[in-house]
Amino acid sequence: MARKVGIVGAAVTPFKGKWYEKTYYELAQMATRDALKDAAISIKDVDAVAYGIYNDIFERTCIPEHPLQAIIGMQNKPGIRITNGGATGAYTMSAAHAYVAAERYDVVLVLGVEKATDCFDFTSMSATPEVIKVIGWSGDSFFEQKIGWTASDSYAEVVLAYMDEHPGDLKPEVTAQVSSQLSEQVKTNPYAQRQFDQVTPEEVMNSRYIVYPFKELEICVYTEGAAALILAEEETAKAMARNSGKPVVWIAGVGEANEVSFAGKNHNNWGRIMSHHVAAQRAYHMAGIKNPLEEIEVVEIHDAFIQQLEISMAEMGFVPLGRADALVEEGLMMPGGKLSVNPSGGLVYCGHAVGASNIMSAWSCRNEMIDKGYRRGLVHGTGSTICQYGVVLILEQA
Amino acid sequence: MVTPQDKEKVIPFEFIPDKASETTNIDGKDYLLMNDAFYTFYQRSLGELSPFFLAIRDEKRILGCRCTVCGLVRVPPFVTHCPFCDFAPTEPVEVGQEGNMLSTPPITYFANSLFAARAPFGRGRVILEGADTALSTMLYTTTGILVPGIIKRGTEVKVIFRDERIGEITDIFCVPTAELTPQQIAEKGLQESELSWIAPAEPEFPEASAEDIAIYQRSLKEMQSLASEMSKSKRARKAIEGWKRDIAVKTRGGEFAMYIDDGDFRIEERKLESPDFVMACADPRTLLDGLSYKGAITDAVIMKRLWISKNMEFNTIFKLDRLARFLAREKKEQAAG
Numbered sequence A: 001m002a003r004k005v006g007i008v009g010a011a012v013t014p015f016k017g018k019w020y021e022k023t024y025y026e027l028a029q030m031a032t033r034d035a036l037k038d039a040a041i042s043i044k045d046v047d048a049v050a051y052g053i054y055n056d057i058f059e060r061t062c063i064p065e066h067p068l069q070a071i072i073g074m075q076n077k078p079g080i081r082i083t084n085g086g087a088t089g090a091y092t093m094s095a096a097h098a099y100v101a102a103e104r105y106d107v108v109l110v111l112g113v114e115k116a117t118d119c120f121d122f123t124s125m126s127a128t129p130e131v132i133k134v135i136g137w138s139g140d141s142f143f144e145q146k147i148g149w150t151a152s153d154s155y156a157e158v159v160l161a162y163m164d165e166h167p168g169d170l171k172p173e174v175t176a177q178v179s180s181q182l183s184e185q186v187k188t189n190p191y192a193q194r195q196f197d198q199v200t201p202e203e204v205m206n207s208r209y210i211v212y213p214f215k216e217l218e219i220c221v222y223t224e225g226a227a228a229l230i231l232a233e234e235e236t237a238k239a240m241a242r243n244s245g246k247p248v249v250w251i252a253g254v255g256e257a258n259e260v261s262f263a264g265k266n267h268n269n270w271g272r273i274m275s276h277h278v279a280a281q282r283a284y285h286m287a288g289i290k291n292p293l294e295e296i297e298v299v300e301i302h303d304a305f306i307q308q309l310e311i312s313m314a315e316m317g318f319v320p321l322g323r324a325d326a327l328v329e330e331g332l333m334m335p336g337g338k339l340s341v342n343p344s345g346g347l348v349y350c351g352h353a354v355g356a357s358n359i360m361s362a363w364s365c366r367n368e369m370i371d372k373g374y375r376r377g378l379v380h381g382t383g384s385t386i387c388q389y390g391v392v393l394i395l396e397q398a
Numbered sequence B: 001m002v003t004p005q006d007k008e009k010v011i012p013f014e015f016i017p018d019k020a021s022e023t024t025n026i027d028g029k030d031y032l033l034m035n036d037a038f039y040t041f042y043q044r045s046l047g048e049l050s051p052f053f054l055a056i057r058d059e060k061r062i063l064g065c066r067c068t069v070c071g072l073v074r075v076p077p078f079v080t081h082c083p084f085c086d087f088a089p090t091e092p093v094e095v096g097q098e099g100n101m102l103s104t105p106p107i108t109y110f111a112n113s114l115f116a117a118r119a120p121f122g123r124g125r126v127i128l129e130g131a132d133t134a135l136s137t138m139l140y141t142t143t144g145i146l147v148p149g150i151i152k153r154g155t156e157v158k159v160i161f162r163d164e165r166i167g168e169i170t171d172i173f174c175v176p177t178a179e180l181t182p183q184q185i186a187e188k189g190l191q192e193s194e195l196s197w198i199a200p201a202e203p204e205f206p207e208a209s210a211e212d213i214a215i216y217q218r219s220l221k222e223m224q225s226l227a228s229e230m231s232k233s234k235r236a237r238k239a240i241e242g243w244k245r246d247i248a249v250k251t252r253g254g255e256f257a258m259y260i261d262d263g264d265f266r267i268e269e270r271k272l273e274s275p276d277f278v279m280a281c282a283d284p285r286t287l288l289d290g291l292s293y294k295g296a297i298t299d300a301v302i303m304k305r306l307w308i309s310k311n312m313e314f315n316t317i318f319k320l321d322r323l324a325r326f327l328a329r330e331k332k333e334q335a336a337g
């Protein structure tokens, strides 16, 4: 029987377009220090660490976690690095959860960090084209990289395939409202890259196409930052919570699935994001959730793109496939609606510091649950080409 | 010593920065920024994929693999043994050069640094005749800029071979068969030089009416005043930091020049002798709207309301859109206090 695992501390650094003042060493240490402070424990109380760092090229070194072992004071303790594309942070939490649940360690630090925008394109004198290029090295190296694969165009493939099946869904007016709503929600997140970047639906509609059908204000922004969680087994967690005064938020369910990246007969389920569906079903099964819309109050979803956010919400069972626009049209995620979706502002407004992003989402979900008294929350991560990877965690308060 | 040469390099010379560093000051403290690169060269083995790429390079044929048990034909042939059939062996099989789009393909307008010159382009998945899985391919139209609607789910396309092939996936791309003649469709191994590409020519405008000239003069004035606001806005200046372009803008009512110079943005009524590129739009209000952040200039190019002489100047168009957005944001913030 697996042990219960709870979150006893969490922290993020500010997410910024570029950190001139800090390297990823210091960002990682900042998040660690603050998470320990939040849990009111010492690094000496931590048994192991799981690092979430997506891309070696961003950090410009191939074992980016190795210096961190000294920087965060984990001499002669176990450290494992997870890299799973955009879902790196979510998979890192999943691995740390497994370590604790399996009685290998009692207290594990989850530490995600990314310094994405040091990449720089000297022809356009801007970072973004180079950041996109670096992520472009994640496409299939024999068949897709050289024909211009990007994260955006691969997610656009999935979204357009969905739109082929459901031409009436993902209406531009609705995706614009989702984006605008997230930009309102980010106001209360002082760590967000775009805390004061509120946009109207009209502004979203008027923003330029980057990759059809995605407009500039429907896309996550690349950012730099770190995020950390402290996970502990049940008795340790309860003791720590008594000491810190912060209730334990339990990880009641974890599910993950990786689709295949080739499409066609018997390959992939084109027009669906099955990995998100399967991951959610596994997590719901573990947490005993039958009806997510009735049993979950807050969702921190990996919104690489607004259209994908909508499809993923459908795949996770909050709205029917083909009716994802109900999120807005029936007010589900709008003020006064049944669900709080991305109170952090999500990756579109808080920012996408890849290895840290899903951990930031868990930080926000846990804070919202404690502050607002929500009983259940959901944290979602996705990554790789065509949303290939899906991870869902269910958080729960007693 | 590295010098630019005629032969194309695996890293284009213009991407390589000088060995140098700079400092940036934040809150009174200096921080260092170092020009750097993270590069590795390869002589990469194509191993079991070699027959696929060799067939493209040398014979202009497309190969797949057929499972000897379930009969599934995978294109490209990415496995030697079928994972669905306990790894039964597969055998090579040639497939057709026409096929249908599995889904509507995305179109990339803002590409990564390596692809900026090729945007806009489509990339999508085609099920070739005789294949069960989809080949990811670049998509072009011979009719000019690829806009949404030209290629959709089910659209029939044909594989076109580049004239110069080295055994890479870029040796092929697809165009809609609707743009080809019956002879071209029938030809196996059709090459890019056999297609008739329509090079979009600079639009010619009819003689300007008095009203056209009045619109031009009004719009020019408004754009000039926006440009001066932009040059004064710290935020807007960021959008064109480090960028320099002299652009000739032709409209029905008259011609003017736009100068982008490392944060400075100016508009003057004059004809440029040797601009970096030319923009042409019948109605100058198309551009005025863009600069006023009422609709993206990018979209005007995509929707053919604005013509640009060099596709790779999409980059500059993006910067102009950003300039407009940054100024609009600053005004909005000021209005909100």
Ligand SMILES: [Zn+2]
Pocket (backbone or CB within 6 Å): B067, B068, B069, B070, B071, B072, B082, B083, B084, B085, B088
């Ligand atoms: Zn088989």
